[in-house]
Amino acid sequence: GNSVTQMEGPVTLSEEAFLTINCTYTATGYPSLFWYVQYPGEGLQLLLKATKADDKGSNKGFEATYRKETTSFHLEKGSVQVSDSAVYFCALAKGGGGTSYGKLTFGQGTILTVHP
């Protein structure tokens, strides 16, 4: 079946540091890939997505590139801010034939804390 594995957290960084959160996946066909972010006390919200190999999703300074050869979708940001402190989830949507009814498979989430 489909699965998503994220790097273990929590991740603690100083403001303006470079961020990488690793995400690898297992899936048949050509899944679509997502990063969701959950700020304290809120629901998850879409941060960025990529729907085919070599696509780069970007938003709010965050980027992730869909690498089919390494089955990865690592999240990066060049300079993090205190306001980026949140939980980050990598997710995939089934590709190929049939329908998944919109179901997403989520990773376990990575807690990011950014200090001033």
Add this chain to the structure above:
Amino acid sequence: DAGVIQSPRHEVTEMGQEVTLRCKPISGHNSLFWYRQTMMRGLELLIYFNNNVPIDDSGMPEDRFSAKMPNASFSTLKIQPSEPRDSAVYFCASSFAREGPRSDYNEQFFGPGTRLTVL
């Protein structure tokens, strides 16, 4: 658009009581998902519906949990009887699931969650 609406936002109840969580999905969406989030178990998918029909309830922890979707604009998740281990944040999410070979990049929109505490 008001987004996904959940009520109540907070619920405190005693063990053995019935709890009903409510969700109003985004208008026009045809899939609805119920999740549970705890520190120990992370984010778990409990059940999901498409066009008001339950598709997969294999994530429902036990018979004490039930979910209904009587129409396209309303869903409930009921716990009866509740237990302290049910304490968690419960999220509802909705999406528009498209048919076809490239159908599977549908964004899910999450509600703010209901924080349930069972004493």
